[in-house]
Amino acid sequence: MENVLDAQSVEVTAPVEQVQPGDEASALPVSDPAQNQAEEQQQPDEPAEEGSIVVEASGNHPPGDPIAQINEQTYTVVASIDQAFVEPVALAYRDALPSPVRRGLSNFFRNLREPVVFLNFLLQGQVGHAVETLARFAVNSTVGIGGLLDVASADPINLPFRENGFADTLGFYGVQPGAFLYLPLVGPTTVRDGIGDFLDTLVLPLAVGRPFNTPYYAVTAYTIRSLDERVELDDRYRIIRASASPYDLMRQIYLCERQSEIDTLRGREAEDCVDTFRLDEPPPQPVAPEADEVAPQAEPVAVEDQGVEPADQPLDVLPAIEPQAQPQ
Known part of the structure; x- marks a missing residue:
């Protein structure tokens, strides 16, 4: 019959359910943030491409250095002042x-x-x-x-x-160094060493009095001792400055020498810090630019290089060319 529809030609479509505007979010698949984080942690790290540099950041500070960032910033400023001002003055003091x-x-x-x-x-x-x-x-x-x-x-x-000194006595009886500090006008120290050094400076002023308790003596003694120490340790300053991480090397050398000094007082075997950090080696010398590194001047180009044959005779001895007569 004509009114009979062919079942194969009829396309049956499911009724489209209209989504209300408020239900759009509910129509999306819901994911658990905790589950996603766990899945990300389970996924293996992708290997870095060949030749790429991988930098791993860490918020942990070195042991015994809770304010490492502040210490390093202070050291950087002091080291710049030392190189620009203190070092020339110390070397002038040495030469004078x-x-x-x-x-x-x-x-x-x-x-x-x-x-x-x-x-x-x-x-x-x-x-x-x-x-x-x-x-x-x-x-x-x-x-x-x-x-x-x-x-x-x-x-x-x-x-x-x-x-x-008193810092050694505190360490001798087992007092730990405490936090590492880098202070202007003091340099590297620790909480224990800072307290001990302060007590050292009080002995002569309290026991003897004048002139050791006057500012004039304190400033003069500090200046001369600092210049003398700077001259004596000039090679060490250069080695630290040329290292990949000057602050870390400076800190390690200081802590090593302090522990070695206390171990010696206790009669224990002390670490040879000079050998450990190779402080007896000559410091690297600054490389001066060589003359070959100057921009080369343009070399004169020979005539043969331009594909032109040189003249057999100089220009001043070539025969003169007579002008041809113009036709009448």
């Missing part, structure tokens, strides 16, 4: 004063530390070293002309200077 004069000033201020060294050896119970330190102070203060000459270190006395 003869070596015996500089050595005499260094001996004088080191001799003034002997009472602090003596007191801390007593606090540590090392009576033998305390007696030797007292003998050094007596000999150098008299025969050594107020400490300008280190007579006690030479033959036949042979009493070398031993570094010691």
